[in-house]
Amino acid sequence: MEGENGNGDEVVAGPCLSGFVDDGSTESHRYFLSRRTVLEMLRDRGYSVPSSEIDLSLQDFRSLHGQNPDADRLCFSTVHSSDPSERMLVIYCGPGIVKVNVIRGLHSQIANKDTLSGLILILQGQITSQALKTLDLYPFKVEIFQITDLLVNITKHVLKPQHQVLTEQAKQALLKKFNIEEKQLPRISQKDAIAKYYGLERGQVVKVTYSGDITKGHVTYRCVW
Template sequence: MSHSSPYQQSFTTIESAESATAATSIETAESTTAARDVSPPAAVSAARDVSPPPAAARDVSPPAAASAARDVSPPPAAARDMEVDDVDVHEVPECIASMIDRGSVESHRLFLARRTAMEMLRDRGYSVPEAEIARTLPEFRAWWAEKPGIERLAFTTTLVSDPSKKVQLVFCPPEPVKIATIREIYLQTKEENLSRLVLILQSKILSRAREAIKEIFKFKVDIFQATDLLVNITKHVLKPKHEVLSADQKAKLLKEYNVEDSQLPRMLETDAVARYYGFDKGTVVKVIYDGELTGKRVAYRCVF
């Protein structure tokens, strides 16, 4: 009877375990391959044989959804509150239409420019009837439609404090202003004995025509574009108040501060406010500020 050593028994056990593991791995791999290669014909056949439910079955809504659809309609009281009077429906378009200007743009522009020019003459101290300023756009268009003509927009008035000083407001044609236009205006106004002339342009003025104004007219001529008078800048809430000092007030101011008028803060003659009021060079203006940001204070400006 032969006896094996402990080392031989251990080696035999290891070989047996390795053989069993290898056999198990081979069987598992073969089973997996067979499972991939074989497609279940019953499942494929069942998938082909499945047909969508009939149309009637699709159209059948569940009872809960049908009940919710019936409950969507508002109660009778809410339905009565949602009713709208037919009169209100027709009033909305009329209200909106009243804010739409269906007239010509030219007549609207001329109306605004002439009204601002009238306000400007009044603020300069000239006599201007209140009816000229209070005229509405429909009234202006009705008056303008009777006899359209740029010459109808002209206006002549005198200074309230000195009626001998006369000013005339003249609108120029929409074409560019040339020397011929200036000469024509001079022939129309030379018999008026004017002391000032205000020209409202609807187009550009040529440089030679501007030079001709200085040569032909012996008094000051103010030139404005119609687009500059669409809005009265003096009505802006942030604009301070301007007051012209008389000769005595000017002398008193210069003596009080012991300065010359050239030493005062300046306002250019081309300033928008200076052009609106027609300030001449050397005029001293009292500017009164009264606002939340500036507070209440007074400043003086001399026009140069």
């Protein structure tokens, strides 16, 4: 774009913002963003995730998966950095309602995979109550996320305080230091977005550090309930 400054001189500006509008499919963009967040989430939980996977550009993602990605091709598994026997499987469910037959079908596919210790299901639609009950068939924890909840990594929001998951040893040291019981700690729901991000279980404790101008340096602890 061209124009004039206050002195009448011609000024050549950079390209308009409209030039940066994504002209690819919304579907591929959603898959790309959610996949990146899941990879970051697993890395933050201590799983082995290559930086090259997280840093994959939207353009490269589309080169690999196209404008209409196949949900099955986006499935992947990874092991925990400190315990290779702990393996997490991530599965994308297709659009539409997830019913009992879908959950039973997945169970039959992975029933013989003894190395699995957890499963993350990413949904694009609703899941029936009967399908949720069927998750009890799995011998390990099954976590459910809506794809729309993964388009942004909530831990990167500028207004979000820093969360650090305490080890059991650190938790006991904290309780001993302040001479309190677990139930006396402030609570955080297991359904809270941060608790879900880190896959926290009831009884785990997180250290919350605030870094705003007003609350800078303030630290508190919350127990998952």
